[in-house]
Amino acid sequence: MKLTTHRVSAPLHTPFVTALRTATHVESLLVEISDGEHSGWGEAPQVWKVTGDSLAGSQACIEGPIATALDGLGPDDLTEALRRVQSAVVGNFGAKDAVDVALHDLAARRRGQTLHGFLGSTTDVVRTDVTLSVGDADALADAGKARVADGFDVLKIKVGTDAAGDIERVRRVRDAIGPGPRLRLDANQGWTRRDAVTVIRAIEDCDIELVEQPVAAADLEGMAWVTDRVNTPILADESVYGVRDLVAVIRHGAADLVNVKLAKCAGLATARTLLELAREHGLGAIVGCMMESHVGVGAAAALVSAYPTTAVNDLDAAWWLREAPVTGGIRYDGSLIHLPSAPGLGVTGLTV
Template identity: 50%
Template sequence: MPVTDVRTHRVRVPLHTPFVTAVRSTSQVEALLVEIRDEDGRSGWGEATENWRVTGSSIAGAEAAVAGPLAAAVTGSDPDDLEPATRALAATVTGNQAAVSAVDCALHDLAAARLGVPLGQLLGTTRRSVATDVTLAVDTPERMRDAARRRRAEGFTVLKVKLGRGEHDDLARLTEIAEAAGASTVLRVDANQGWTPKEAIRLVRAVEDRGLNVEFVEQPVAAGDIEGLAEVTHAVGLPVMADESVWSPRDALHLVRTRAVDLINVKLAKCGGLRAARHLVALAEASGVGVLFGSMMETHVGVAATAALAATASGGGPVADLDAAWWLTHSPVAGGPRYDGAALVLSDAPGLGITALADPAPALSPR
């Protein structure tokens, strides 16, 4: 039963609260959902999101890549034989990682659906939920403090704090949040490339001196400044994570060899899907580097695929930063995952559990 059809669906879903970082601000998610069908009518789903500032991906570009060379690469292939099919995808286009990821994930989803098992089980786990943090978007210290209190009341015990708007203001923001959230709350700091190495070192040392409960610092400097990243990592006690600096196993290997980071953030839209992500995870584990499974601002489709992979993780340390779909007013699909407080609960149905596109839901009131 080979792949017979590759379809694309454009969706636009509003956020219940604007999402602001050091590099961009958005009030909606625009995504391209990819649906792959076999001749028996089963479907597999994947997602590519638009993100000009980080990945350079656009809906139009992803749609062209999927409808053209990527569809040609998988049509007629056997979805039960994932390795050659996904390997062919990775060699089909240069760049366009979000589009490659969408088709790769759809193939994995279809393979699991054909076996009648959840995607996580295909990847090697029976876990059906993954704990996630929740992000505090960049704002004034007072508003971020109030947001921290609301998120705590909603059951989130790990807060990812977006910073990178200025060294002294960032320290004030983080201090306000730590006091409001309480000592039992774990904080993760994400600067989104917003600091120079010297600024990052001063700020992280100040955080350490104040005894704030920070778990790690993510992407403190520009993505291409690997020397600066290493400088920060060697100068501070807190673990340092790379996000925008690591897209591929080659990037990860360079970071490992230069001892530039303690952890890497694995995102399917950056690396090109589940096949590539599993290679990244294997490399990190073999090198003693920690892994966080993250996402772009995307819908339940993309988040579910990453969560299925995150559910396979073992050992201690950070696991998931998968609150992206939590920000949406509704899911664009029927079925799939849901949030239960700080837990992302995966479907027990075959594959990702997605059955169809959902009817548009009314927008919710801002939180």
């Protein structure tokens, strides 16, 4: 198998602002694994503020220890290849994710199957929410109305920069969009536990579906404290990378749901385990993404198709792109993501 990496920088049509960062481009490393006839694709996003992964680090990891670990394996050795990828290095979740997905994609293409079909699904459409970036109350209200007009009926408001102002911002969005669309909040670890309870209680009459990561990722006791004191479901995101993290959340009673992201858990293999573990222990789940292109989001959407979640998923990242950096793959129609009918992820090459 031949392994090749491609750095891409794709501009967004609108800046994406959270409590942690402001993004104007998707900066990613695309990975291509070829058997000489077929190519499988994966993506390692640059996520300095969450995983710490960088393009340079992921590229060095993939072209170095991961490539060495895969040396000598044939394209049909998927199980052994996935095991070697995960054991090749510590951390480097994005690099592992990219190679894991590319190996799955290649295996599906060699069998003439779509990736979601290879994972066991016959469903070719999944739903996503859309994020409203951090901004003042007027900007958020206008963005909320625009996104509803774009065909989205689940909106995620980025909060966590100013607890007092967050209450006004949420109320303004609800007033602007009316009672129909669902609202969920993402604080990106931005509140203290007491601020979280104060804000959530103050806006529960706005019919909030869930609140994501209200406090610092490591503060499971604090998140459990919040969960016990509000009626709105709490979603763990940055607190959960792998299986050990999810077990800790379950033991603490820290959250009602978990957000599974391929770039946090290092690929499809671990993601499936996390979704199954959450279900077995009565936790809800969604699948999310980083700021990724149609490659990474396509893999996450294929996972959702095969492993249905308990709430609408958070897979709008590629919708923010002015144009896709690849040909083929998923396409958006409002809140609907249409999965490709072509083999694998349906990606046929680069556009940049």
